[in-house]
Amino acid sequence: MTFDSVHEILNPLTDIRKMKFWDFLSGDALDNWWAISESTGSGGMDNVIDGGYQQTTGAVLFNAQSKDFGNLGDHYSATASQILAVAKCFETTLMEHWFACLAGDGAAYTHKAYMGADTGPSANFLLKTTNAGGTTNTASSIAIDTNFHVFEAKFKSSSVTGHIANILEGTSTTDLPSDVLQVVIRAATLTGATRKSAWRYLEVYNT
């Protein structure tokens, strides 16, 4: 079956398309819809087959590299959206990487939820939800490894669910974000050594 438009592949014409973004993260540099938020360490296209965009932290505890939409692209709903990321860790310990992440504005991304890795609470990939009242970590069944995976976070009216390879791996109903949200990709080290992660694909849309 063929279509006349990308729109019609994704939506019947009777649907009014909601906000959507995707990025193949291929080329020699990111486009200028991405803004640098935290810049200790380095970031750039990973120059290997199937590499994607990599972020490497500095070698100081809590150093982080992150990119977002500059607090202007917070187009995504905390209660009706979803984000998909094909991403990977390069190490398995002492790091926090936000793979499929939507977060609000502000220095600390107070409101956010992501599927990713945070070795503080869990040695497995996890779903994290955060608002001004606190944080809830929900560990998946999959141990952190260095392979690319398909991560998803689905934002609903009273929960956020986390998925890996289309398998539901966690549901959070507490500390849900309530701000308008933008895409954030972030790598952080939880030790005095560098930590690296990479994203090969990102897609986000309001549902």
Add this chain to the structure above:
Amino acid sequence: MTAKSIYEHLFPLTTVMRHRFADNWSGEFRHFRWTTRNTQGSWNTGMSGGVGVGWRHLQVTALINDRSGQDFANIRTYAHDNSVVLVVFRRVTADTGVAGGLSDSTDHFEGATANYAAASDDTTRSFKDVRTKDGTTGSITDSNVALGTVDTSYKLQLITADTKLTINGTLKVTKTNNLPTSVMQPAWRVISTTAATGSDGNIKYIEVYNT
């Protein structure tokens, strides 16, 4: 039910996609993902107004082999033996060659030690062709499709055994010699084939992916 994500129209969610890139060449500027390179001569490059024109390279100087193109500044993420390139381009003028494909070189489809595979419409030939180089030796295999100055859709399929060229939906060439041997980046270029000025070509779509 219509899947809402591009991803699910390309893969099941249980599949980890390999690297992919697509560019519609529409807007005021091109993607930041590209590096524009005037390898020889002076060229005007940029988005060009006009129905369906897309991104254009127009020669200003007047030497043979003046050439200008686009690449990923040697960020090479596409496999020489498991990848596909779809490209739609147009040679506008006589005395001009236009080619698109994959290359490991910033001289695209000319470098002495380059690896590349490209679809080409070049007025030094009689037919549209596929050209490959293995880092040492390059060669060209013609299709049976006459050269032309209309938009044409080219698909290159690179596997270990061969490189296939499909033109406007019909397989035209299966090339088995001098295949590239190293990892590559997307590339596209316009070259002058005589000492006249004004070589002109444009591109309106490219899509690349590992298979």
